[in-house]
Amino acid sequence: MNIAELLTKKIDSNQLVLTEFESKELLQEIGIEIPPQSLTSTKEETISTAERIGLPVVLKLMAEDIVHKSDTGAVKLNLKSKDEVEKAFEELMNIPSKSEKKISVQKMADEPITELIIGMTTDQQFGPALMFGIGGILVELLEDVSFRIAPIERYDALEMIHEIKGFPILDGYRGKPKADIDAIVDTLLKISDLVVKHEEIHEMDLNPVFIYDKGLICVDARIILKNKEE
Numbered sequence: 001m002n003i004a005e006l007l008t009k010k011i012d013s014n015q016l017v018l019t020e021f022e023s024k025e026l027l028q029e030i031g032i033e034i035p036p037q038s039l040t041s042t043k044e045e046t047i048s049t050a051e052r053i054g055l056p057v058v059l060k061l062m063a064e065d066i067v068h069k070s071d072t073g074a075v076k077l078n079l080k081s082k083d084e085v086e087k088a089f090e091e092l093m094n095i096p097s098k099s100e101k102k103i104s105v106q107k108m109a110d111e112p113i114t115e116l117i118i119g120m121t122t123d124q125q126f127g128p129a130l131m132f133g134i135g136g137i138l139v140e141l142l143e144d145v146s147f148r149i150a151p152i153e154r155y156d157a158l159e160m161i162h163e164i165k166g167f168p169i170l171d172g173y174r175g176k177p178k179a180d181i182d183a184i185v186d187t188l189l190k191i192s193d194l195v196v197k198h199e200e201i202h203e204m205d206l207n208p209v210f211i212y213d214k215g216l217i218c219v220d221a222r223i224i225l226k227n228k229e230e
Contacts, residue, residue, distance in 0.1 A: 003030075003198060007198060007200045007225060008200070011227065014227070015064065016202075017224050019063075020062065020220055020221060020222060021102075027206070031190060032190060033218065034219075035109050035217060036106065037053075039104055043086060043089050046103050047082055053106070055079065056078045056079055057108055058076065058077050058078070058107075059075075059085065060075050060106065061093075061097070061101060061102075061103060061104075063097040063099040063100065064099040065099045066095070073091070076088035089103060110212070112208075112211050112216075113170070113176055113212060114134060114166075116134060116184070116206075116208065117131070117135030117145070117206065117207040117208065118132055118188065118206040119205045120201070120204040122226070126149045128196065129147050129150065130188060130191060130195075131146070132161060132188060133145030133146065135208040144164050144166050145164065146163040146164055148160055150196050151193070157188040161181060170184075179211045179212070179213065183216045187216060200226055201223060203222075204221070205221065205222045206218050206220070
């Protein structure tokens with residue numbers, strides 16, 4: 001199923017918020033790297049999948065009515081053994097939800113230089129607007145982000161990156177490695193191209209994106225679609 005078919009199917013079924021798993025699968029389709037991930041339903045399947053992907057892993061509860069997973073304890077990080085995976089599975093499945101529950105088993109990503117946020121919102125007057133900033137739990141507190149109306153070119157992406165106050169963190173602050181700026185530019189351009197081609201997308205939130213000296217990886221993502229009336 002291509003991206004257009006997927007988005008149409010979701011809108012027709014009135015599922016306007018894609019799960020994290022679905023959002024990241026879509027991002028992978030446009031060439032953005034994500035951790036290896038797989039959906040499971042049973043404890044045995046989760047343990048065998050974790051061992052196949054390779055420990056340490058992350059387990060996340062996937063349910064349509066749980067959007068902010070960290071707030072509900074629906075994320076279990078850095079599970080290094082079969083026993084830890086088993087315990088985490090049981091705790092996740094005990095979280096209240098009215099939706100069908102599945103577990104996303106994901107490879108634990110390496111520690112990044114820093115965490116980024118890359119997003120998109122739809123402005124009523126100007127259309128899709130891209131956002132970039134330092135991500136993670138501090139993004140709402142710091143509000144250190146830059147915006148551009150899509151579509152953008154390479155120079156727009158570079159301006160977005162250099163505009164934020166946190167740019168020194170990406171430029172080798174206090175002896176840390178320099179971040180792969182080209183990888184960030186490439187990702188911003190891919191998101192720009194996606195939202196221009198697919199006006200069904202109302203909002204995107206890639207947070208956190210782990211940036212390294214070579215490459216980046218999107219660890220969590222959420223995509224919200226427009227309803228038919230919009």
